[in-house]
Amino acid sequence: MLETTIAGSLPKPAWLATPKMLWAPWQHTGEALADAKRDATVLALKEQEDAGIDIVTDGEQSRQHFVHGFLEQLEGVDFAKRVTMGIRNNRYDAQVPTVTAALRRKAPVHATEVRIARAHTTRKLKFTLPGPMTIVDTLADGYYGDRVKMAMAFADLLNQEARDLEALGVDVIQFDEPAFNVYMDAVKEWGIEALHRACAGLTCKTAVHICYGYGIKANVEWKQSLGSEWRQYEEIFPALAASRIDQVSLECANSRVPLELLGLLKGKDVLVGAIDVATDMVESPEQVADTIRRALAFVPPERLFPCTNCGLAPLDRTLSYAKLRALTAGAAQIRRALGA
Numbered sequence: 001m002l003e004t005t006i007a008g009s010l011p012k013p014a015w016l017a018t019p020k021m022l023w024a025p026w027q028h029t030g031e032a033l034a035d036a037k038r039d040a041t042v043l044a045l046k047e048q049e050d051a052g053i054d055i056v057t058d059g060e061q062s063r064q065h066f067v068h069g070f071l072e073q074l075e076g077v078d079f080a081k082r083v084t085m086g087i088r089n090n091r092y093d094a095q096v097p098t099v100t101a102a103l104r105r106k107a108p109v110h111a112t113e114v115r116i117a118r119a120h121t122t123r124k125l126k127f128t129l130p131g132p133m134t135i136v137d138t139l140a141d142g143y144y145g146d147r148v149k150m151a152m153a154f155a156d157l158l159n160q161e162a163r164d165l166e167a168l169g170v171d172v173i174q175f176d177e178p179a180f181n182v183y184m185d186a187v188k189e190w191g192i193e194a195l196h197r198a199c200a201g202l203t204c205k206t207a208v209h210i211c212y213g214y215g216i217k218a219n220v221e222w223k224q225s226l227g228s229e230w231r232q233y234e235e236i237f238p239a240l241a242a243s244r245i246d247q248v249s250l251e252c253a254n255s256r257v258p259l260e261l262l263g264l265l266k267g268k269d270v271l272v273g274a275i276d277v278a279t280d281m282v283e284s285p286e287q288v289a290d291t292i293r294r295a296l297a298f299v300p301p302e303r304l305f306p307c308t309n310c311g312l313a314p315l316d317r318t319l320s321y322a323k324l325r326a327l328t329a330g331a332a333q334i335r336r337a338l339g340a
């Protein structure tokens with residue numbers, strides 16, 4: 001009960017990539033880079049285990065960015081043809097690659113890091129992939145001429161990838177869809193359908209992570225513009241509750257999400273964000289326990305998984321692992337209180 005997990009990413013060691021930034025440049029190339037990624041993956045697993053996390057990830061140590069990591073290996077995506085594009089409804093600009101031809105997956109993208117992770121932990125392993133809607137919101141289209149058509153093409157490639165990773169022993173495949181909080185109508189029109197395509201035929205657990213973004217300046221300012229109550233989830237949770245996705249990961253710590261909205265996810269596992277990724281303050285176990293306790297009013301304990309609000313990639317490394325220890329200590333308090 002109350003198995004702990006993380007949204008996905010963790011900070012990379014300084015010897016792998018420049019710390020505390022998104023899209024951080026690698027410190028190595030070629031074989032040295034492959035070795036460094038491998039070492040960082042093993043370390044990230046060990047640190048999560050030591051912190052007491054039950055469902056671990058590879059910490060996304062082999063990816064520069066949670067979206068572009070998958071795209072880099074696909075045929076049809078041209079990284080030499082980068083354009084500046086406003087993303088997440090123009091919340092911020094990003095340098096994005098362009099789709100210039102029909103999309104095709106030449107080979108499994110993340111098999112190497114999954115093999116490494118699976119060989120080095122006996123705990124349940126979750127692997128994160130970008131969701132189709134978030135992908136099409138983070139690259140330019142010079143080929144399909146239709147956002148939905150392009151999203152469905154990505155969903156098919158994600159499905160091939162997810163099936164391969166499941167066969168390598170992944171227990172949970174999670175699709176990251178921060179765009180679901182921005183284009184709520186599109187979620188209902190085609191976003192969930194695209195996720196279903198990405199999940200087709202999987203027998204492992206499937207999850208979708210929907211947050212208010214990393215703790216970067218543009219996101220913090222955007223959150224300040226959203227008013228005293230954030231009700232984006234209210235528009236999409238009923239559709240998600242009716243979907244075939246098993247788990248929903250969301251943001252609760254220090255957020256203005258009214259927690260009664262969690263009640264809209266009946267029948268789903270709920271990954272409750274109890275660690276804020278937008279502050280350098282480490283939560284106390286009591287603060288974590290308080291968030292979990294409030295969520296328990298709307299989610300039964302066997303369906304509640306204490307988690308982080310979002311990825312920890314841009315944060316300080318020492319700080320991040322302190323936050324993970326607070327997460328597990330807070331969860332343990334509640335477990336004791338429930339007599340589990």
Ligand code: ZN
Nearest residue numbers: 211213310311
């Ligand atoms: Zn997130």
